[in-house]
Amino acid sequence: MGRTPCCDKTGLKKGPWTPEEDLKLTNYIQIHGPGNWRTLPKKAGLERCGKSCRLRWANYLRPDIKRGRFSFEEEETIIQLHSVLGNKWSAIAARLPGRTDNEIKNYWNTHIRKRLLRNGIDPVTHAPRLDFLDLSSILSSTLCNQSLVNVSNLLGAQALLNPQLLRLANTLLSLKQDNPEILLQHLQQNQQLCNDSQENLAPPPLPPSTTFPCTTMLSQMEPVLSSGEGFFSCSNTQETFVSQPNHVQSGPNPNFSFDSLRSTPMSSPTPLNSSSTFINSSSSSVDDERESFSSLLKFEIPDGLDFSEFM
DNA sequence: AACTTTTACAACCGCATCATT
């Protein structure tokens, strides 16, 4: 197909927009609507190409754009959607009101992606990158923490199949490290949830390809993702399984429901992770706090496991 | 204080897709 260049390369301004240009574009669109983007610049008195105008409007001037830092819930949603949709930024943006695809893409590349990498998670597949992990230090630190509450066993691995409990486990694990007293408080508050899960959540009949006995398949363990961090679940018994998250499948999960993303309790913040906490924090402290979740990358060591084959 | 490096984000570019003729 033939194609004319989107705009003359000569005589048209490039680079950052000035307030005057913004005003011209905004005023024009508010009166006339965007109409034809190619002809808009001339009509609006702008020396820009239509593409540049469209982008400026869509990514910056549009009145319904939400500006400011991404909330914890938004970040969670981005990670979850990205695990399913990949780099379909416009599709992700469509589910985050007020956020543009460009903004989400930038935020992913400058914040989320880096953090996942630091924590040994492949930002493309959302699977753990064992080559990046210092397994020996993780293993030794885990072995030295036996006196701490064993949250995975407390909840029961079945519970991890419940997204609500997944979030709870996530919170508990971070508290386990940082604040055992609050942890106990959380445990009491959520006792009923755990009980309900144990009673009502019989292990669903997962297909063979989605379940792994931990004692034999450490190398195949996938992270249970929550809040963008990897989280291994494993116990000492052959009966305990971890669920392979849908985001490591080769394509979109046919059973995945976007509605569930919106309504799932996983998006309901616990007090610890409330959005207001993050929004009102300075940038560095927010990152620090989120960084603390890196402690989640822990798992228990099955009896009789030969570490040497993983070193 | 000056310089360098890093970070964050706006903007650009080229290709893909859709709509129209």
Added chain:
DNA sequence: AAATGATGCGGTTGTAAAAGT
């Protein structure tokens, strides 16, 4: 059906501000 034009999308770049030395 093919050609053309408009728009959308995702990767990449440019640059100002912040952080570090």
